Amino acid sequence: MTSPDTGPGDIAAAGLPEVVDTVAVARLYGAPLFQMPQDLYIPPDALEIFLEAFEGPLDLLLYLIRKQNFNILDIPLADVTRQYLSYVDQIRTTNLELASEYLLMAAMLIEIKSRMLLPPKKTEEGQEPEDPRAELVRRLLEYEQMKMAAAKLDQLPLLGRDFLRAQVYIEQSLKPRFPDVSVNELREAWLDILKRAKLTQHHKITREELSVREHMSMVLRTLQGRRFVEFQDLFEPTRGPQVLVVTFIAMLELSRERLIEVTQAEAFAPIYVRLAYQPA
Template sequence: MPPVLEAARPVAADTAPLTEPTPPALTDQVALARLYGQPLFKIPHDLYIPPDALEVFLEAFEGPLDLLLYLIRKQNFNILDIPLVQVTDQYLGYVEEIRSRNLELAAEYLLMAAMLIEIKSRMLLPPKVKEGEEEAADPRAELVRRLLEYEKIKLAAQQLNDIPQHGRDFVQTQIFIEQSLQPRFPDVDVAELQAAWRDIVRRARLVQHHHISREALSVREYMSRVLKQLQGQRFVPFEAVFAPQEGSAVLVVTFIALLELAKENLLEITQAEAFAPIYLRLTYLPISTV
């Protein structure tokens, strides 16, 4: 079989070239092509070119309606009065051409071809008028409606495609300019401000120290206070000299003051019987003036 001309492509390491190495004298020439990875400087006499290698498709259609609309507009036919015989013959010629090469692609076009043949056959038959209608419906009406809708959508798509698109027709540029104007700071959200404040309070608790301070309470001062409270009274209940609302430290100092007064014989602590209420009274009576 004669060699086949192919596009330049890399050759695996284990593929042996079919042609002999190029002589050193020909390395400066421009290669016409590459045959199995080797430069070809002269066209062989027995060169075989596949039939499909030089095929060029000048028109590409998106479907059977696109092809049918192309045939009508190319020959300036009135789309509302399509000469179905000519259009069908041209359409079938194109379908037969693509059917011989790509049967899967031709399947969709064959369906439209069957529809055209059906409409052509109905036009050859005598028209049938339905009840309530003055004249018979044109068999081409449905096809014309579909063609007009397709043409409208196609024109709209072309108009949208003509609009400049970002990334296809133009590229958006960004320019950074340093300006010595007043900086614009971003707005701070209330939730972000609360979170920042909570973080500061949490860190403050971690580094703060616990200070214990001694409350300056004078026993002598509370001794004088108890004497003033008992002065002019014979018996005072024991709990009456204490002020619980002033705190435990004041209670302790007051109790120590009572003990000191009793120690110095300035105060008597009496009880009539066991488990009876405890009373306080001064050991001396103030001198009354007559």
């Protein structure tokens, strides 16, 4: 408080504002401001208030339906359309480009309502026509399902938002640190080795010495003490075609020297081989 004897000059010298009984409306750079400047210009869009934030026309329509507990399968289009248009009128005054998307949905609602007022016409097959609201209901249900799934995903813990990855640096000066090798690098190294092996592979051809006389003795030992042996039992297919050929030549040589007999009872009957009869 100042005394009655204090003059304006003393107040200015003390650095106090001349008006002390008026409440300051604002502060400018720390100094009190007791009245608004006469030349202050405030743009019309300096202050905007958004009551609800919607992500599109379907989001707004679903909000109006769920807020009033309407049955989504039986939407009262008259009430919903009226509330929808009132919201569109509000955003048209501030953002015409944003309102264009909502106007398209409003036109669709009005079209559906007009189709419901007309008498239904049966299809060419004589069936009842589909409810004009059916397509809109399908779109709303699909959008609500995706919105709920997105909300559940947003509730999952997120790296950088809900938790951070722990990073600990341990210096290992005594133990050498070798570079990490991935599975793909090992695979590429193995394929490179196989490629080089194909370029340097060797093919060795060997020749097996087969004796006709030796196989003649083998055939005679097989027939020794037996009345006869079926022709195919004298061959060993597992030893390869070379042994089969030499065994056949040995049999022909034994037959030429009359040491074995090859007999057949009738045409297409099995062929038998036995030792030739030697008179005493």
